Amino acid sequence: MTETVVHVTTLEQWKSVLDVWFKQGYTWQARDTVYAKFIFDNVARYLHLDRYISYSISAPKEFIEYSEFMAQQKEDNKMATYYVTQKQLIFIESLKVTQPYMHLVYGLTVLEKSDNLLNMFTGEEEKALLRYLGGDETIEFKVKESLYRLWRIDDDGDTVYMRFNLGTPTWITNSTFAFTAPLDEIKKWQTPAWEIDKAD
Template sequence: MTETVVHVTTLEQWKSVLDVWFTQGYKWNGNNQDSQQGRFKNYYYEGFRDGCRQLSLSDDNSIYFYGRNGYKGKTIEYSEFMAQQKEDNKMAMVYEVSQSVFDELQRIKAHEGTSLIGAIVAHAPFIKFIEIGNKAILRYLADDPAIEFKVKEQLYRLWRVDNAGDKVYMRISGFGTPDWGGAADAFTAPLEEIKKWQTPAWEIEKAN
């Protein structure tokens, strides 16, 4: 059986790969569904939460994941997979920004009362502040269809203060079990998913 197996490292990457396949019309394999118990709905976050990092698309057009990363053949890294999708489908380059940045870009694009160049000059410090690159931003403001901006989904994480008085964040170990560490390793997810992990010891905060 021919299949494409993508290796992901974060929940955001897990969701992005599935978004690509869902858009292309692919569906979950029946073995990864349990409609009677209502588990594994939507993006099957439970699979990632249990330690699975391998998403697969088989030649029969079904999606599934390998429990405990059981696939031993060649996998494609997330970055390589997304680059290939852009090349194959001539996808626009999509940049995710905060709601406030997105709203300001729309105001510059509208350039009410002035020219677009005038609006860009007036907002030059703001444009330079966005960590994407001036070239991509200017192409977007000029309505280049190959550049797209969208609002980044708000993600959350859990934190607490440890015995030493330091702020630590919940993370998921390679075995799919809760652990804690620095902010760089924090488990981030949409609010609904984060709430599943919250206990009286942990507080929720915005991650981005």
């Protein structure tokens, strides 16, 4: 994936770009999906998307304006894509095949009784799921790319995970803040000291 950089000038534009990326399954490096208004307030005006969302204060060499980004989204979003886990996708497809009409009669009640898997969906995904099951062909569900992290056992016998601090590899005990990336990227950082672990 090539990096996308969007120049925004207002907080509303900042939130709109983040909404698009959050909906596509992207997060900040810390794996959260917050608007981080304080970053915008501190004069950050360029949102970056590569493996995760980041930002910059000064203009990079290449970027697009907010209006151009939103025009691209309208063109690209004729089909709304929701990224889910493999388990969720199997659940969705089984509902589509085995219970094609039950959801129309009982609504969310049927889904809530289906092994409580509905709890794994966000509110937006729940609405999209019902529309998809109802035959809306502008919605699709895909499995999100699996992410991995590196871990090892330190001298004290504790499990530690690799992370980056100002671009320098270091370690942390909390796996939530570990460096996560697709398997190909993780393999670039693996040494004999580190083992690969699936992050999601």
